[in-house]
Amino acid sequence: MNHDFLSLYPAHMAEYLLAVAYLVMFIPFWKYVQGGKRAEVEVRVAAPARARAAVAAPAALPSWFQIPSNVYLHPGHTWARLEADGTVTVGADDFAHKLVGPTRAALPAPGADVVQGETAFYVGDSKKSVPMIAPVDGKVVAVNAEAAKKDDGLGDPYGKGWLFKVRPTRLKSNLHQLLGGATAKRFLDAAGEALSMRLTPELGAVLQDGGVPIDGLARAIAGEEWDAVARRFFLT
Amino acid sequence: MANGTAMTAQPSFFREKILMGMGTREYLRSLLTPFNAVAAVILAIGLPLLVYRFAAGLGATTNLSQTAPWGIWIGFDMMTGIVLAAGGFTIGATVQLFGMKDYHPIERPAILTAFLGYVVAVVGLLADLGRPWNIIQALFNYGTASALFEVAWCVMCYTTVLLLEFTVPFFEWMGWRKIHRIMKNALIALTVLSVMFSTMHQSALGSLFLLAPTKLHPLWYTRFIFIFFFISAILAGISMVIVESSISHKIFAHQLKGHGHGDETKLILGLGKAGAVVSFAYFFLKLQGVIDGHAWGYLATPYGAWFLVELLGFVLLPSLLFAYGARNRKVRVVRWGGGLMVAGIVLNRLNVSVIAFNWQLPAAQRYVPSWMEIAVSFALVTIGVLAFRWIVNRMPILREDPRFAEHH
Numbered sequence: 330m331n332h333d334f335l336s337l338y339p340a341h342m343a344e345y346l347l348a349v350a351y352l353v354m355f356i357p358f359w360k361y362v363q364g365g366k367r368a369e370v371e372v373r374v375a376a377p378a379r380a381r382a383a384v385a386a387p388a389a390l391p392s393w394f395q396i397p398s399n400v401y402l403h404p405g406h407t408w409a410r411l412e413a414d415g416t417v418t419v420g421a422d423d424f425a426h427k428l429v430g431p432t433r434a435a436l437p438a439p440g441a442d443v444v445q446g447e448t449a450f451y452v453g454d455s456k457k458s459v460p461m462i463a464p465v466d467g468k469v470v471a472v473n474a475e476a477a478k479k480d481d482g483l484g485d486p487y488g489k490g491w492l493f494k495v496r497p498t499r500l501k502s503n504l505h506q507l508l509g510g511a512t513a514k515r516f517l518d519a520a521g522e523a524l525s526m527r528l529t530p531e532l533g534a535v536l537q538d539g540g541v542p543i544d545g546l547a548r549a550i551a552g553e554e555w556d557a558v559a560r561r562f563f564l565t
Numbered sequence: 566m567a568n569g570t571a572m573t574a575q576p577s578f579f580r581e582k583i584l585m586g587m588g589t590r591e592y593l594r595s596l597l598t599p600f601n602a603v604a605a606v607i608l609a610i611g612l613p614l615l616v617y618r619f620a621a622g623l624g625a626t627t628n629l630s631q632t633a634p635w636g637i638w639i640g641f642d643m644m645t646g647i648v649l650a651a652g653g654f655t656i657g658a659t660v661q662l663f664g665m666k667d668y669h670p671i672e673r674p675a676i677l678t679a680f681l682g683y684v685v686a687v688v689g690l691l692a693d694l695g696r697p698w699n700i701i702q703a704l705f706n707y708g709t710a711s712a713l714f715e716v717a718w719c720v721m722c723y724t725t726v727l728l729l730e731f732t733v734p735f736f737e738w739m740g741w742r743k744i745h746r747i748m749k750n751a752l753i754a755l756t757v758l759s760v761m762f763s764t765m766h767q768s769a770l771g772s773l774f775l776l777a778p779t780k781l782h783p784l785w786y787t788r789f790i791f792i793f794f795f796i797s798a799i800l801a802g803i804s805m806v807i808v809e810s811s812i813s814h815k816i817f818a819h820q821l822k823g824h825g826h827g828d829e830t831k832l833i834l835g836l837g838k839a840g841a842v843v844s845f846a847y848f849f850l851k852l853q854g855v856i857d858g859h860a861w862g863y864l865a866t867p868y869g870a871w872f873l874v875e876l877l878g879f880v881l882l883p884s885l886l887f888a889y890g891a892r893n894r895k896v897r898v899v900r901w902g903g904g905l906m907v908a909g910i911v912l913n914r915l916n917v918s919v920i921a922f923n924w925q926l927p928a929a930q931r932y933v934p935s936w937m938e939i940a941v942s943f944a945l946v947t948i949g950v951l952a953f954r955w956i957v958n959r960m961p962i963l964r965e966d967p968r969f970a971e972h973h
Contacts, residue, residue, distance in 0.1 A: 343856045358888065362841045366890035406961040 372486035374507030394517040397487055401507035402516060403445075405564040408487065409507060417465050417500070420491045421452060421480075424520050428559055429459065430545025436477050436493050441469045443495060445503050448565060451494060457556045460565040465503040466468040521561065524550075582738070582959060603949050611944020614937050618692055626937045633923060633932030635693070640918035641942055642689025644770060645911050646682045646949075647720075648794075648801045653727060654756075654763040654912040655802030668832060673734055673962045674818070675806050676815060677953060680727040685949040687724060692941065712772040719766030737969045738960040742787025745969065746803040767798035774917060780897050782921035784872040787854035790917075796847050801878045803840045804883070807833055807903030816954075817963055834891050837899035841887035844906065848880045868921060875916060879909025 400408040405426040410418045419562065421434075435451040435458060443449040449463035471494040508516050524546065547555035584592040618626040625802060629636050652675035659665050660672045691697040703717035736745035771794030774781050787793065810829065855861050865871045883906040890898030922932060957963060 340856055340859055344853060345852055347849065351846070355845065358845055359842065362838050362888045364889055365894070462629060 393521040394427065395487075396422060396513050396517055398510055400487060400513075401464065401504060402485050403462065403507055404516065405446075405462040406462075406520070406562060407449075407461055407464045409464040409503075410487075411500075412494070415496070416470060416494045417467060417497050419449075419464060419492050419497040420486060421461055422517070423486045424517055424524075425452070425559075425563065426490070427484045427545075428524070428547045428562060429453070429555075430548060434476050434492055436472045437469050439469050439472055441466060443469060445460065445499075445506060453556070459556050459559045459563060461563050462565060463495075464507060465495060465497050466499045467497040470494050470496050483550050524562075578805075585782050585958060600970055607940075607943050607947045611940045611947070614941050615692060615944065618937070618941065621714070623693075623695060624939075626935065628935045628938070630932070631927065632930060633916060635922075636932060637915075637919060637934045637938050637942055638689045638693040638921075640915055642945055643686045643693070644914040646686035646689065646957070647770060648767065648798050648910055648914060649805050649907065650679040650686070651763065651767060651798040651802035651804070652806045653682075653730075654759045654800055656806055657756045658760050659902070661753050662760070670829075670963075671806055671810055671832060674809060674957070675802070675961055676727065676730050677734075677956060678805065678809060679729045680724075680915060681726045681949045681952050683720070684783050684952075685945045688719065689942070689945055690720075712775065715765060715769040715844030717774065719762050719769060722767055723759065723762035726755055726762060730759065734960045734962055737966045740968075742969075747790035756849060762875050763798070764795060768792065768795040770794055777922070780923050780926075781859050781917065782868055782872075782924040783860035784855060784868060785917050785921045786860075787858050789850070789857070790852055793847075793854065796843065796850065797910055797913060799841050800840065800847060800906060803836050803843065804903040805907035807836050807840070807900060808907055811900045811903070813957070813963060817957055830894075830896050833896050833899050834894060837887045837891035837902065840899075840902065840906065841884055843892055844880055844887065848876065848884060851880065853878055868924065871916070871920075875909065875912055879905060879912055883909060929966055944955070 396402060396408070400410045402408050402422060406422045406428075408420050408422050412418055421429075429452050432452045432454060435453075437443060437449055443463035443466065445464060446462055448460040451458040451460050453459055473491050473493060473545050474492060476492050545555075547558045550556045569575065580588075585597065585972055587955055607883065614626065626634055627638075655674050656668055656675040659668050684745065691700070694700060700717070703714060704721070706714075708714040727924065730752065733745065733748050738749060768791040769859065771791035774786065774790050775788065815828065855864070864873065883902040886898050886902030886905065888901075890902060919934075961969075
């Protein structure tokens with residue numbers, strides 16, 4: 330009876346059409362499901378805790394190098410923090426500060442474009458400087474003039490020592506490349522261990538008594554060749 | 566709650582592990598809740614009926630006949646119980662095999678649900694078999710061409726695997742370290758087995774209907790029915806975990822505090838995404854089944870309308886709810902989608918095995934379950950829910966015992 334409603338060939342045609350229709354509709358459906366609001370909501374909630382985290386963390390954690398929970402870390406030792414106004418603040422992490430020591434920064438001009446993984450600014454003294462890379466893509470919208478001027482301008486790495494702000498252009502895919510939370514902490518701890526392998530015996534005492542590493546470790550390790558050590562860690 | 570008298574009492578195994586640290590009287594008093602009262606009534610009716618079925622036989626208790634040998638004990642308890650247990654292998658594979666460790670917090674509840682689902686289904690099956698003691702024969706008569714042979718082997722093997730998977734939290738609860746470590750190491754192998762057996766089992770339940778092309782309505786009958794059963798089992802697994810975690814979240818909230826369940830929203834949204842994609846594909850496959858069976862002439866009949874209710878209301882709609890909820894981070898919408906999807910899968914299994922089965926028979930000859938069958942089914946589900954609650958309240962299901970946490 331109704332089984333013969335369609336003959337074999339038109340039925341096959343309908344099957345093919347349905348299969349093609351499925352594939353064609355699946356693409357926008359997939360894009361719709363995958364798109365939409367992302368983790369930004371969570372980050373904004375965390376943002377007000379920044380000041381508290383920055384103060385409380387050093388007391389609670391015995392780690393050498395600190396990192397608050399609300400910043401994303403690039404393996405080249407630069408960090409990015411999402412701000413409520415949609416911009417991203419960029420700086421050099423605690424490890425970079427302690428490795429290079431009192432220093433000044435040469436920052437990109439406002440309006441310049443920076444690209445994740447490529448050199449964006451330099452840190453160093455009057456003789457030598459080391460390039461550091463941008464953690465995200467974007468256009469520079471503000472620069473921390475204090476950090477650019479003073480020799481110890483970098484100061485507090487995640488607070489006053491921020492370097493510049495960008496308006497991100499590819500934030501979502503950039504964030505995939507960055508480390509956050511416990512992973513970032515582990516990364517810094519591992520970097521610290523790698524560094525301790527290179528330390529000279531006279532600095533060993535600092536470690537054995539459980540002290541915090543002094544600023545300017547690269548100079549302590551390699552003297553005038555400090556920039557080579559720093560470049561290795563900064564991936565430049 | 567600890568009180569003055571509790572301090573003088575001897576800390577015994579029974580008191581700590583079974584009575585949850587309460588005195589006997591205090592414990593019994595804590596059982597007096599409206600939920601328990603309803604459960605007690607259901608059990609008081611259902612359990613004696615189950616005994617009566619074994620004493621007096623199927624004819625006295627059910628409306629089964631030669632034309633309708635399968636009733637709701639198969640259609641509901643077995644078909645639905647098994648498909649809703651699919652979260653065990655879905656989430657197990659996600660965590661253990663695909664390495665998505667984010668989903669670890671929901672792995673144990675999913676496995677426990679699967680285990681209890683299977684146990685309840687097996688009890689329902691034993692009640693339905695005319696001579697249940699002969700079930701053992703299925704193991705020794707190698708009827709490898711029979712779908713029922715595959716079903717029997719799979720249900721026995723997979724229930725065993727689920728029991729072994731469940732021993733991990735059980736040994737943790739008992740504090741038996743050595744054997745706990747052995748079972749924990751075996752978990753990957755067990756997960757591989759669970760995926761294998763349940764894949765075969767879920768689809769073999771569908772294969773059973775390949776034998777009944779004239780009895781099952783053409784809109785539901787397709788030669789791909791075993792594939793449909795398998796895909797809808799994955800959907801049921803995902804949806805059940807969503808529904809269950811929502812319920813657990815409310816009822817067992819005190820257990821979840823501070824145990825890394827802050828990411829629950831993320832997990833539900835992730836499951837919602839998976840559910841959206843799978844149900845979208847399932848929707849098109851169901852349509853493909855209709856075309857392949859040359860059955861769309863039936864869409865304009867009452868059965869066709871009922872089929873469309875299932876397809877549009879309980880497959881496409883939850884798919885869209887999943888998609889909308891996952892995209893816009895609306896957990897409530899995803900939960901609604903999950904609830905609707907679970908209802909849809911139950912409806913599908915009932916349609917296939919009861920409602921659209923024997924559809925050509927005159928109404929007088931159609932199977933309608935007796936009140937006793939329904940009461941027993943309710944009692945079995947209630948036992949499953951009570952067992953789930955009993956275990957979750959005592960054993961490390963929603964959280965791991967910190968002494969057994971993986972630090973090394």
